[in-house]
Structures are given as C-alpha cells and as structure tokens.
Amino acid sequence: MSPNPGFLKLDLAIRGIVVDDSLRGRNDLFHAPTVRGPVARSVELVLPGEVLVSAPVDEAFTTDSPYSLLQEADRFYLQAGDERAEVQIVGAPGYYAKKTRSGLPMWRIGSSYGPYLAINPASRCAFSAKGSQCQFCDASTQGVDRDEPIPVEDVVDTVRAAFAEGAIDFVYLHIGYVDSEDSGVRFLEPYVRAIKRHFDTLVAVQLQPPRDNRWIDYIYAIGVDALSYSIQIHDEEILKSLCVGRVEQVGRQRYYDALAHAAQIFPNGTVWSDLIVGLEPTESTIAGVDSLVDMGVLPVLSVFRPLGDTDLRDHPMPDTAEVAPVFAHMFERVREAGININWVRDLSFAVTPFEARYFSDPDAAVSGALGPLYRSRLGNLAVRNLSRLRRRLRVRQVNDSFGSSNL
C-alpha cells in the first residue's frame, strides 16, 4: 500500500474497495450515486494527510481490488495484503434521512462529498433527451433525470439541514445541458440567489458554456463564486465519438473560449474544468491540462470508471502507474502558472492540483501548507468575505454608470 496519500487516492479511485462482509448492511456508510454520471456507489474515506477519496464499491470493476475495508471496534482500516492503514469514513450525514417541506427525501436532493453539498436541481440533461449524452454518463439510468425540477424551497431546506449538522461548508450546483442561449444560467439563478440570501456560503456551479459570454459575467454578478465548464476529453476525435452532444450542441472550442473568458472574470483558481483520465492517451490529457492552465483555468482530473449501466462498461480501466505522471504534470504546470490551488480542493471524486502535489517532488507538498488555514473556520470566513468584497468591487450595474455620468 502506497504511503503517499495522493497515489493511494488515485489507486483507490481506480480500483475501488472490496467491502468486508461485516459492513455489508451498513447503508449509513455508503453513498448512492446521485451526483453525476461517472460516480459509482461509493464510500467516502479520509486518508492520511486529510485527503478525501470517494472509493467505488460493489461495481464490477472493484471485485478484483486489492483493497478491503474493515472495522475493528470503532475504527476503520484499509487493508492491502499485509499492510494496513487507519482511515476515517465520512458516513452518510443525518439529513439524508430527513424530508423537505414538500415531502421530498433530502438524500434525493443533495449529496455531501467532503465539504461540498452537491445538488442537481434540474429535471434532465438535454443531451440525454436528444440521445446524445456522453457514453460514460449514467445519469439517465441512475434516476437523476426527473419529470420536474426541484423547487427552490426544497433546495433551501436541504442546504439548511446540511449546514445545521455541520456536514458541509460549500454548495455545489450542477446541471446537465440546457438547450438555451444561457445554457441554464437563468434556471439556476433563483437557486443561487436563494442560497446566497439564506446562507453565508460559497456557491460553485457546473454547467455547460452559454452561447454568449455576457452570461458568464451575469452568473458571477448574481453571486456564483466558482464556475466549471467541464470539457472531460481533450482529444477532438475521441470527444466527438464519446460525447456527441458536447461537440454538436455546444462545440469543443466553445468550452475553451468560455473557460478563458470565465478565468478573466472569476478569482484566480475558481474556474475549473474536469478532464477524465483513462479515456484518451495520457499525452492528450497532458495537452488538455496545458491548454487549461495556459488560460488560467484549474484542471481537475477524475478517473474513468466503467460503470455497469453505460456504453463504456467494457472499456479498459486506466493503470495507476501509467496515469500518475499526468497528475504530477498537472501540479507542476499549475504551480508554474501561479493559479491558486486552495479554492477548488477536497473533491473526493476527483483529484485537484491541491492533492496532485503529492505526485510531484517531496518539496512540492509544501505548496499545500496553506490548506489547513483555508479549511479553518477563520480561513473560511475570510474567503467568503474576500469573495463578497471582490464581487462588490468588480460588478457594476449599467444604470450606476449612467447615474455617475450626470446625464
């Protein structure tokens, strides 16, 4: 078992965990896949070094995993061969058992992943409605698609419940593709405004790029603190073959153009894009990382998982040793470019540059020295207030300009 928490996270994310029989009935420990397509049924672990990982369990590809999870007394251990490491389990939070004012179970609305409460309030992704969803995505088969969007009040109830038990620090709203000029900004606006009105928190949003950059300015103006347009695959041909909707409905170049504009608008390190490791050659992923870093965007690498309900169920898994250099490269490039790695971090289902420092030389781990400060209550408060101050300074209403010109 690797003593390096970065390598261990990657290996766990790829190979998953075999759950000891004694833990089989413990549903409070496992997370249902309600966040997004490439996420399996999983267990959330805190590895040494405070590294969070969402390790898949009970998937076809996890049966051969060398890792097993077991419990002794009230402690949990990760075992691989003769080696063993103590880990913590981030169990299912208490609010999962509660219902909103309209009677919706809260676990169907928001899933907590580390410090994030992930919510998809939309009814369905227009890619899947048009039959052009990404082939690795199982959102439509996992019950994420629904007939109606989630009411704003129910989302607020869930966020309130999650905050009340101290389960989360941030809210992460994500939707699939919305076929409109704004790509769903208008749809998300009431959710963002309501969350900002009721809670002192940072809100991250992931959606598809709008057709016009004005919507990127707008989403910042209404209170979104971090933004992601996930390109997923850098190679043009592979993207075209696996994600027809992204190419035909949005356009590959549009992702990069929108990200470049967003990086000018949002604070350094708050615009990110996911790339999936394992669906394209590593050189291509590295080129994707370089493209993103060059425009000031933070790359986030998630690992391909051949989920059983998808077209790619038989696609080969990535090999940890083969893909590890991609993570090291990502960290080095982000460090060289001076992109802040402390905003987008602690994602259990992906590897951010903050954790990728473990793949670089030992001295590089020092780059995470500010991590505890950002995680602390004081750091969190400072980050929220700085984000608010920045928005107040940067966002102007056009009417104000007319007023100040004494017209």
Added chain:
Amino acid sequence: MAQPSSFVVDTRPIWILLLQSVRQPLLLATGAAIYFAVRSVGPPVDLDPAGHRALAVFALCVFYWVFDVLPLMITSILAIILLPLTGVLPAKEAYALFGSEAVFFILGAFILAAAMMKSGLSARLALMILSRFGHEPISLLRGIFVLNATMSFFMSEHAVAAMTFPILVELIAALHLPASRDSYGRALFLAMAWGSTIGGVATLLGGARAPLALGILREVTGDSYSFTEWAALNVPLTLSLSVAAWIVLRTFFPIGVLDVSKAEQAVEERLMKIGRMTLQERLVAGVMIATIACWIVLGESFGLANIALAAVVVLFAIGAVQWRDVEGYVNWGLILMYGGAISLGSALHKSGAATWLADQTIASWASGPVTVILLITASAVLLTEMMSNSAAVAILMPLSIAVAGQFDIDPRLMAPLVAVPAGLSFILPIGTPANAMAYSSGYLKVSHLIIPGLILHLTALVIFNLLVWFYWPLLGVAS
C-alpha cells in the same frame, strides 16, 4: 429579472478597484477637513465672521463639485443646510432663494421640452430635417449638425442629443459603418455632439447654465437679460462657431462613404411609421411657437419664468400633455442643484466672502478689465472640461460679479462671460452629456478629439473674445 446586459464586470486590477472604492469616503473626509481647516484658521482681518463661514461652506462645495464626491444636487442641498446652520443666512432666507425665478424658468423649459419629446414633435422635426438634407454623405453630415444646432435653440442641448442619438445609431447601423475605424461614423456622432453644444449657447433654452447664471446675477445685483437680448448676444457666436466646427470636422474626419441611400431609406421608413402630424403634436407646436413669441415680445414685462410656466399651464389645460408624460423627462436633480447654487452665490455676496475671494484670486492676478475677462473666460472653459458645466457656473459666477465691482466692469457682462464659455466643451466626455453620448457610441476615443477639439476650443475662445470686445458693446453690454 435582471438582464445580462445590465451588469458589467470590471476586470481592472483589484488594487485599482480598491482605491476607487475608498475614493468617495476619502474625498468626503477631505472635503470636511477643508471646511474645518478654513474655519479653524479664523477670519482674515478684512472679512467678517459670517463671510468667513460662507467661505468655508463654499470651499467644501467647490471641492465636492469638482471631484464629483456627491451628486451635484446633493452638494447643493448640503450648501442650503450649512448656510443657516453656520449662521451665514437665516434658514428662511436660504430656503427662499431656492424659489428663484431662474429655477422656475428651468422647470418650465424642462416641461416644454418634455412635451415636445413625448408628443413626438421633436423626433418628427429631426426626421423631416434629415429627410430633406440626407441624400448625400456630406449633406447627411451637414443635416445632423444643423439639426442639432437649431433644435438646441429651443430645447436643452442634452435633450436634443438624447433625442437624435438613437436615430443616428439607427442610420449608422443601416450604413454598416465599422465602429473601430470609420471616420464618417465618428464625424456623424461629433456633428451631433458639437452641433448640440454650439447651438445650446445661442438662447436661454439651450441649456440650464444661462438661467443659472442669470439667477445668480439677479439675486446679487437685481439685473438680468431678456430672451431677445441673450439671443442677440450669442447667435453670432453660434453661427461663426458652426462654420469653424464644420471646417474642423471636414478636415480631420474625411468622408469615406459614397452612398447613404440606406440611411435615407431608414429615415423614410421612420417617417412612414409615424404617419401624419397628430393633434397633440400640432397643439404642442402651437404652444411652443406662441411661447417663444411671448419670450421675445413680452419677456421683459411678464418675466421669462412666468411665460414658461403659463405655457405649461396652457399645455395641460388643452390636454396636450399629461403629468405622467412629463415627470420622467424633468431633471429634478438639476433644479435642486440650481436652487442650492443660487443660495450659495447669494450668501457669498451678502457676507462679503465673494469680494474677499475675488480680491485674493482674479483681482490680484488681473491688471485691468482685459485680463479680468480673459481670466474668467479661460477659467470657465477649463473648468467645464473637468466638471459639470453647471458646477463651473456655480463656482465662477459669485466670484466674477465681485471682481466686476472692483474693476468697474458692468456686472451684467459676467453672466454671458461665464455661462457661454462654460457651455463650450468639445473634447472630454465629462464636458457635456452630448459628448458623453457621442463617446458611448464606441466610434470615438479621446485621442481622436485632442487635436481637433483643441483647435475648436482655441477658435471658440478667439471668436468669443472678439465678440465680447467688438460686438457686445454695440448691444450695450460692455466692460
């Protein structure tokens, strides 16, 4: 729900934005510090305590007006509050000055202009002029200039520019002129801005600067000008400056367009859309013609404000306008600003502060009437490029009247001497709203206007001084 176009994200370095955000509190505090600094040094030997306090209030207001710390009208309200609070004027007197005839003349002029705009009469006039002149690129350019200049004889130049701006945008869109490099597009927007500015100095209706200057003049000296007298003084300046501006426009902004038939077509389509002249337009036109005739013939005996307000009453009595139609067009803030400025001007004069300040500044620098006039004219031109021209008038008028007394210059001379150059702004967007609109088109940058604007400025100063010395005396206005 807000629109994406209603927000702008300022991407300048954050330290600049931080500095900008603390600018207002810093300037507010600096203004207050200036006030207390003036108060703390004690009155000069040749100025009584009331004058000293008035001077402190004036210093505070000048600072706030120049640096745009508060909206102009709020600074004026601050002046009205401070005058009684500091014992310069009794409250009753300070507030009574707010009821100056000039303020009500401005109010009447705003409502008349609003009626013209709301009824569609002003847009019809504009389209008719363009339809008549706009067959060739050069005649379209001339048409825009003449349209703005002549309409500014009868309406505030700001209102004229605001009315013609959207028409011009439409014409330029029809011509497909690229914003970044088209000289003809620049010339058209400049014709709008410069035409409005030059036409706006001709009569008392072209801008509120002249009524403000007359208001302060009347409060301090009891003198004023009739509508005809003012126009007679300034129409020659407008005509000669129009020629100069046309030469500058043609020299610096060559016409690279051969065909304006699409713009002509857009004008015709607009005219077709508005159809025949409505009864409301005819009524407003009738009242406007009668009002101008009354200002010319009966202005002195009945008073300009009385005639303006009577015309307003007639407009409502005959149902030509409704209150909700006009209230959005009236610049209430400017009316508040002028009330405060007149109160402050009067307080400076009555307390002796204006005379003392004039002694220390213009009077000590000037050697005689010639230099006084040159100094005042240059100050007005300089100040109006840096701040609102109303604020420039509010600052200069009390001083100028005081200086006139010391050099045996007719104080009546000071009203046009300050108000006219204060209206002549040809370079910066802050100078007049017409300039600001021209810049907002995206066709113009400051760099395009530095040389042509400076040439026009200097020409305007020369022509103006020639008129002051050789033409105005013929009308009985002399130093």
